[in-house]
Amino acid sequence: MNVTVLLFASYADALGTTELEIALPAGSTVADAVRRVATLPGADRVPPKPLVAVNERYAAPEQRLAPGDQLALIPPVAGG
Amino acid sequence: MNVTVLLFASYADALGTTELEIALPAGSTVADAVRRVATLPGADRVPPKPLVAVNERYAAPEQRLAPGDQLALIPPVAGG
Amino acid sequence: MRAALVDAPLDAAGLLAEVSAPANGAAIVFVGTVRESNDGRAVTGIDYTAYAAMAQRELDAIVGEAATAYDTPHVVVEHRLGTLTVGEASVVIAVAHPRRAAAFDASRFVIEQLKKRVPIWKREHYVDGSREWVDPTGVLVHPSPADQGHTSAGRATTAEAQR
Amino acid sequence: MRAALVDAPLDAAGLLAEVSAPANGAAIVFVGTVRESNDGRAVTGIDYTAYAAMAQRELDAIVGEAATAYDTPHVVVEHRLGTLTVGEASVVIAVAHPRRAAAFDASRFVIEQLKKRVPIWKREHYVDGSREWVDPTGVLVHPSPADQGHTSAGRATTAEAQR
Numbered sequence: 001m002n003v004t005v006l007l008f009a010s011y012a013d014a015l016g017t018t019e020l021e022i023a024l025p026a027g028s029t030v031a032d033a034v035r036r037v038a039t040l041p042g043a044d045r046v047p048p049k050p051l052v053a054v055n056e057r058y059a060a061p062e063q064r065l066a067p068g069d070q071l072a073l074i075p076p077v078a079g080g
Numbered sequence: 081m082n083v084t085v086l087l088f089a090s091y092a093d094a095l096g097t098t099e100l101e102i103a104l105p106a107g108s109t110v111a112d113a114v115r116r117v118a119t120l121p122g123a124d125r126v127p128p129k130p131l132v133a134v135n136e137r138y139a140a141p142e143q144r145l146a147p148g149d150q151l152a153l154i155p156p157v158a159g160g
Numbered sequence: 161m162r163a164a165l166v167d168a169p170l171d172a173a174g175l176l177a178e179v180s181a182p183a184n185g186a187a188i189v190f191v192g193t194v195r196e197s198n199d200g201r202a203v204t205g206i207d208y209t210a211y212a213a214m215a216q217r218e219l220d221a222i223v224g225e226a227a228t229a230y231d232t233p234h235v236v237v238e239h240r241l242g243t244l245t246v247g248e249a250s251v252v253i254a255v256a257h258p259r260r261a262a263a264f265d266a267s268r269f270v271i272e273q274l275k276k277r278v279p280i281w282k283r284e285h286y287v288d289g290s291r292e293w294v295d296p297t298g299v300l301v302h303p304s305p306a307d308q309g310h311t312s313a314g315r316a317t318t319a320e321a322q323r
Numbered sequence: 324m325r326a327a328l329v330d331a332p333l334d335a336a337g338l339l340a341e342v343s344a345p346a347n348g349a350a351i352v353f354v355g356t357v358r359e360s361n362d363g364r365a366v367t368g369i370d371y372t373a374y375a376a377m378a379q380r381e382l383d384a385i386v387g388e389a390a391t392a393y394d395t396p397h398v399v400v401e402h403r404l405g406t407l408t409v410g411e412a413s414v415v416i417a418v419a420h421p422r423r424a425a426a427f428d429a430s431r432f433v434i435e436q437l438k439k440r441v442p443i444w445k446r447e448h449y450v451d452g453s454r455e456w457v458d459p460t461g462v463l464v465h466p467s468p469a470d471q472g473h474t475s476a477g478r479a480t481t482a483e484a485q486r
Contacts, residue, residue, distance in 0.1 A: 172339055173339075176336075180356070181410075182410050184356060184358065185357075185358040187353075187356065188352070188354075188430075190350075190423070190427075191339065191349070191351075192348060192423070193349070193350065195348040196345035197346070247343065247344075258358060264353075264430075264431055271423060
């Protein structure tokens with residue numbers, strides 16, 4: 001299945017893009033997606049266990065993904 | 081000696097005036113002045129031990145007064 | 161750092177501008193307003209009166225204490241006097257600080273101290289035309305001469321210690 | 324009850340007016356502004372960016388939680404995005420309530436929650452022309468491509484957890 005990965009702020013700078021598509025085996029979890037992203041060039045500048053949102057909601061590493069899910073890697077937030 | 085007594089809000093309504101002069105023996109205290117005010121018509125509607133300020137500062141009952149001091153009887157404050 | 165008693169409508173935005181400075185990361189504006197009811201009675205307005213000289217002195221002391229305790233010169237308070245209608249601002253406190261926690265604490269300090277020690281009084285106007293001095297300590301408040309409908313025993317006005 | 328991400332200068336006085344109502348006795352406006360320095364470095368401006376859809380969702384949730392917890396519908400927050408200069412407001416929170424203690428607590432709740440969970444990021448501009456993403460958790464922030472003077476190890480930006 002394919003999922004979209006959104007990148008922001010320092011993570012977008014690290015990977016050189018704000019959005020990418022990854023293909024994962026059915027039944028993959030958030031943690032599986034994060035491990036896939038970690039293999040990409042520049043991902044050494046993203047921490048191994050970043051905060052993640054799925055479809056605009058914070059998600060646990062063990063959450064299962066569905067085709068077309070929108071994953072976002074969330075750098076430490078700094079609003080206000 | 082003479083001292084001025086200022087009255088405000090409900091105390092002014094009770095005594096029907098905002099300011100009066102009282103004559104006290106030398107060496108009198110805040111408490112002495114308050115007891116004198118308590119003999120005036122309408123003073124039954126002022127509590128026996130009101131807050132008092134002398135020359136714009138809160139004062140203890142035992143504080144001694146000087147001629148010309150400005151005493152103020154302070155009803156419960158309600159600013160804000 | 162400034163405190164004032166004023167007879168005209170208060171300007172919250174003006175006070176916010178007054179405390180702004182490039183070193184600050186947070187500003188808090190507290191606005192106290194006349195509520196439409198108090199202690200279950202419908203209120204139409206409030207007269208605020210003060211022992212003006214002493215109130216000014218106490219307000220000056222409070223902003224000075226806040227400035228020292230929270231280490232910022234950016235503390236301003238204005239209290240209005242006169243007759244206010246429902247919704248009008250009776251007090252505005254503006255505080256700015258490099259850090260938000262101190263700004264909140266300083267703002268809170270000023271309003272709590274003001275309510276405790278500044279010689280200002282308020283007389284509420286009720287829909288039935290009567291008026292009563294508010295006593296936040298909850299002891300009896302006697303009706304004013306304008307308030308002929310009540311006996312001299314009045315009624316207990318527990319008022320709000322928390323407005 | 325309203326939350327918004329906006330691209331234009333924020334209007335603190337407008338938000339204060341928005342939460343005003345005759346039942347309220349207290350209104351608090353919190354304004355977060357860009358400071359001239361952070362962590363000892365002189366700052367000339369800040370870029371704010373967001374995961375807009377999720378930030379909107381989280382802001383909506385926060386004002387809803389505040390309204391429920393403190394029992395008032397009068398909670399509004401606006402967060403600005405884009406490039407701000409020193410002194411400009413990045414966030415304004417307005418809360419009004421019948422009682423002041425709840426107004427203070429609700430205001431504080433909104434800013435603390437906002438800083439904890441709303442996906443907004445800021446990149447500070449320094450006087451030397453470099454720019455860095457701020458990490459309030461204090462772990463390493465890597466320099467952006469525009470920041471050529473630094474090695475990829477960057478420098479630790481402990482930032483402010485308390486602005």
